[in-house]
Amino acid sequence: MIANTLLNQSDIVKENPGSTEAQICILTQKVASLTSHLKMHNKDYSSQRGLRKILGKRKRLLAYLYRQDTLRYDKLINQLGIRGTRKRSAG
Structure with a gap:
């Protein structure tokens, strides 16, 4: 999983x-x-x-991305294999 994540990251960062x-x-x-x-x-x-600070910053960026574009948010969390920060309502 980590190797796959690094490949995805390098593509996104280069873009x-x-x-x-x-x-x-x-x-x-x-x-x-x-x-x-x-x-x-x-x-x-x-x-x-330092880890707690990085996690907080990542959480804020994920929340921002969720507010701006939920499709990009969903695609990114699936690529990275991380849990989402926002829960969606069932209805």
Whole structure:
């Protein structure tokens, strides 16, 4: 999954590096890196704080993308394999 995600990320970032999708992809890559680091160094509190900040920024960008264009939002979360931040009503 990680290799597939990296391929998707590089395509999105090359296409338009400043877009919301590209920023979310880069943050997702940082989250994966920090998560693997914290599995080995679980008392690294500075990295834990950095991870929480990155997750918050990614959450805000995902919320913005959801408000602007739900189709792009759905496509991106499916490509990256992450959970969505917004719940849709059934009706």
